[in-house]
Amino acid sequence: MANILITGAGGTIGREVAKHLSKKHYLTLVDVDFSEFPKVPEELEEHFIFHETDLTKQANWENLLNGIDYVIQLAADPSPEAEFYESLLELNYKLPYNLFAAAKQAPDLKRIIFASSIHAVDAYPEGTQVKTSDPVRPNDLYGVSKVYLEGLAAHFAYSHDVESIGIRIGDYKATDTELPNRPGPQGFATYLSRRDLNQLIDRCLEVKLKEPFLLVNGLSDNTFNRLDIEQAKVLLDYAPQDNAFEKREFEEE
Numbered sequence: 001m002a003n004i005l006i007t008g009a010g011g012t013i014g015r016e017v018a019k020h021l022s023k024k025h026y027l028t029l030v031d032v033d034f035s036e037f038p039k040v041p042e043e044l045e046e047h048f049i050f051h052e053t054d055l056t057k058q059a060n061w062e063n064l065l066n067g068i069d070y071v072i073q074l075a076a077d078p079s080p081e082a083e084f085y086e087s088l089l090e091l092n093y094k095l096p097y098n099l100f101a102a103a104k105q106a107p108d109l110k111r112i113i114f115a116s117s118i119h120a121v122d123a124y125p126e127g128t129q130v131k132t133s134d135p136v137r138p139n140d141l142y143g144v145s146k147v148y149l150e151g152l153a154a155h156f157a158y159s160h161d162v163e164s165i166g167i168r169i170g171d172y173k174a175t176d177t178e179l180p181n182r183p184g185p186q187g188f189a190t191y192l193s194r195r196d197l198n199q200l201i202d203r204c205l206e207v208k209l210k211e212p213f214l215l216v217n218g219l220s221d222n223t224f225n226r227l228d229i230e231q232a233k234v235l236l237d238y239a240p241q242d243n244a245f246e247k248r249e250f251e252e253e
Contacts, residue, residue: 001025002205005068007055007099008075010034013115013197016174017072020198022047028068030055031075056090058098065106070205073099073114080119080140092145100156112164113204116150116215118190118227119143120168126186131228132168132215150215157213165204167218168227172197176247188244189219189226196220196240203236220244 002025008014009029015037018027022040028049029037040048053060055075065071075095077087096114103109121130123139138144149166156162171190173179179188200218214235217227221240232238 002069003028003067004070004072004205005030005065006072006074007031007095008073010037011074011078012174013169013172014074016194017074017198017201018048021201028064030064055098056095058101061098061102065102065109067108068106069108069110071099071103071109071112072201073112076115076145078117078142080142082140082142082145084141088141088145092142093148096149096152100152100160100162103162104156104160110163111205112153112162113201114149114153114164114166116166116168117143117146118168118170118217118219120146120150121227129225129228130217132217132231154213157211161212163209163212164214165207165209166213166215167197167200167204168215169197170217170219170227179244179247183244186226187224188222188247189224191220191222191242191244192218193220193240193242193244196242199240200232200236200238203232203238207236 004025005028006014006018007030009018010031010033018029022044026047030051032054034050077091082088119138120143121137122143123137124130136147138147153164153166157164170192172192174194216232217229219225219227219229220242222243223245
């Protein structure tokens with residue numbers, strides 16, 4: 001069992017990932033608010049430590065990574081409409097920098113797994129399948145912040161030996177009921193299920209890397225995928241099980 005710290009653990013993805021990992025690992029969950037976090041089963045209470053703190057403040061990282069094996073970085077403003085000075089500067093720029101700066105001084109830390117986003121390349125034309133090797137092409141300032149995060153992680157990996165894996169997360173759905181009956185022009189090409197993301201996180205925790213930095217695309221095994229997931233399949237042994245096109249009958253507008 002590993003000691004895993006999850007930032008942004010009170011969010012939608014954070015809650016689901018914590019629930020999944022708590023059966024096998026000890027978790028330190030960090031966020032500014034856990035009011036919507038589900039009640040922890042009594043038999044798993046010893047697997048959880050909760051910290052309500054503001055990680056945009058560098059001082060709050062002091063000793064936070066002591067004894068931590070892995071960090072799963074989810075904290076961010078995920079809105080495509082987010083503005084630079086209103087929230088992105090603090091949550092999407094300062095906070096991840098504080099993480100990597102602290103990680104450089106954390107002797108027990110093995111790896112950071114961080115949430116990038118499909119928004120880093122979402123300005124490509126519809127119908128184009130994007131590889132991680134393709135040039136970034138963000139369509140909004142949120143996507144720009146994820147490009148920054150990818151570059152930040154690569155810098156700390158190759159310059160400061162802070163190993164990390166980034167996942168460009170697509171349209172995450174915690175349940176199938178969240179799938180629309182009439183999808184957009186690209187159908188369900190950006191869908192990522194809870195089950196498949198949980199598996200992808202497991203693979204990121206288990207894999208041995210040849211290089212200190214890896215960036216993969218995170219989507220389910222959809223009939224057509226906006227992002228190419230072959231690299232994740234080959235390098236991480238990722239075997240997604242869900243296909244949104246089979247879950248909802250596609251109807252053209």
